[in-house]
Amino acid sequence: MTLTDSISTMARFLPITPISSAQSLVPPLEKHLVRGADEESGRVLIVDDDTDARAWLSDLLAAEGYRCDGASESQDPLNCINELTALVILDLHSPAMYGMELLRRITMEHPGIAVLVVGGQGDVAVAVRAMRLGAYDFVPRPFYPDDLILRVQRAFAWRRLIVRNHLYQHELESAIELQREALTLALGELRRTYQATLEALTGALDLRDKETEGHSRRVTEYSTVLARAMNVDDDALDVIRQGALLHDVGKIGIPDSVLHKPGPLTTEEWALIRKHPQIGYDLLKGIGFLSEAVSTIVLRHHERYDGTGYPDGLRGNDIPWGARIFAVSDTLDAITADRVYRKGRSLAVARAEISRLSGKQFDPKVVEAFMSIPDQTWYTIQNAVAILCSRMQGVNYAHYRSHD
Numbered sequence: 001m002t003l004t005d006s007i008s009t010m011a012r013f014l015p016i017t018p019i020s021s022a023q024s025l026v027p028p029l030e031k032h033l034v035r036g037a038d039e040e041s042g043r044v045l046i047v048d049d050d051t052d053a054r055a056w057l058s059d060l061l062a063a064e065g066y067r068c069d070g071a072s073e074s075q076d077p078l079n080c081i082n083e084l085t086a087l088v089i090l091d092l093h094s095p096a097m098y099g100m101e102l103l104r105r106i107t108m109e110h111p112g113i114a115v116l117v118v119g120g121q122g123d124v125a126v127a128v129r130a131m132r133l134g135a136y137d138f139v140p141r142p143f144y145p146d147d148l149i150l151r152v153q154r155a156f157a158w159r160r161l162i163v164r165n166h167l168y169q170h171e172l173e174s175a176i177e178l179q180r181e182a183l184t185l186a187l188g189e190l191r192r193t194y195q196a197t198l199e200a201l202t203g204a205l206d207l208r209d210k211e212t213e214g215h216s217r218r219v220t221e222y223s224t225v226l227a228r229a230m231n232v233d234d235d236a237l238d239v240i241r242q243g244a245l246l247h248d249v250g251k252i253g254i255p256d257s258v259l260h261k262p263g264p265l266t267t268e269e270w271a272l273i274r275k276h277p278q279i280g281y282d283l284l285k286g287i288g289f290l291s292e293a294v295s296t297i298v299l300r301h302h303e304r305y306d307g308t309g310y311p312d313g314l315r316g317n318d319i320p321w322g323a324r325i326f327a328v329s330d331t332l333d334a335i336t337a338d339r340v341y342r343k344g345r346s347l348a349v350a351r352a353e354i355s356r357l358s359g360k361q362f363d364p365k366v367v368e369a370f371m372s373i374p375d376q377t378w379y380t381i382q383n384a385v386a387i388l389c390s391r392m393q394g395v396n397y398a399h400y401r402s403h404d
């Protein structure tokens with residue numbers, strides 16, 4: 001577990017759900033819809049078993065500039081539809097399975113093709129059924145050439161509208177996708193900026209207080225391990241990591257003469273030191289993405305389970321859960337980390353002390369979780385942070401602590 005974990009954790013602050021191709025807003029544009037979009041490129045398929053009627057219709061439309069294909073019952077008209085087919089003129093009196101079934105299949109399988117249905121004069125019920133099945137228009141026999149040409153023109157105009165609408169929707173979807181990608185990049189940059197801000201604040205603390213170098217990073221990882229052992233979810237884990245990293249930021253407001261005083265502190269100086277949770281809270285409370293971490297850990301990290309902590313003497317579960325977890329981590333590091341004036345003590349000492357203070361300074365459930373975690377886990381964290389700190393200083397690292 002390294003600091004990289006905290007970066008990946010930050011990446012969860014602003015979750016983005018990508019739009020998959022399966023969630024495409026617009027169905028794929030059919031090739032023939034575009035290629036046969038106008039009278040110049042679009043073709044008319046005339047489905048009629050009567051060869052003479054088909055030829056007559058074809059000649060009539062050809063004279064108006066339309067290009068026509070023909071199909072009869074022996075040729076499956078569905079197989080005659082191609083990329084350029086824009087309009088089908090379907091004689092409903094064609095025998096076999098055709099007629100209504102053929103109409104249904106054309107409108108289902110080729111929703112961009114206009115279908116003019118030809119039927120007998122007065123076939124109102126047939127006309128209504130055909131329109132319900134998706135026919136664009138119903139043309140009664142006998143044909144009136146001008147009327148037929150007008151209906152064909154209207155059908156092509158309808159198709160142009162459909163094509164424009166499809167293209168517009170696709171352009172819109174592409175624009176949304178581009179904006180989504182831009183937003184993803186911007187949010188990624190924002191996360192990196194957030195993380196850099198946290199690192200800078202922690203670095204400022206470390207620079208000022210060399211004695212506790214790496215402390216913030218170690219307690220962040222300790223708290224993460226403890227929180228995971230207590231089955232805390234990922235969002236809550238983000239909060240505890242932020243809070244742990246920044247818990248002592250309020251010490252910026254404590255004078256060096258007090259913070260680094262070699263001798264014992266006076267009552268007034270202790271009162272000053274005890275202000276650092278509130279100072280940290282006041283410093284960071286305006287930063288929206290840190291608000292929960294600041295109010296639950298930065299402000300509460302010196303509260304004690306038995307109510308003897310500060311700043312408000314909160315007791316038991318009134319202390320936010322994150323602060324109760326953090327309190328154990330903080331003490332673990334206080335006991336085991338090296339100081340200028342003394343070597344850190346062993347994990348066995350830390351376990352005994354934390355166990356002794358269960359129900360007093362610490363939440364017993366957190367202590368139970370702490371005791372269940374093997375020593376090796378804590379050593380791994382200590383070594384990882386030692387390596388990180390050494391690299392940041394540009395010096396070779398020495399093992400933080402042996403494993404025995």
Ligand SMILES: [Fe+2]
Binds near residue numbers: 247248276301302
């Ligand atoms: Fe503190």
Ligand SMILES: [Fe+2]
Binds near residue numbers: 330
């Ligand atoms: Fe601390």
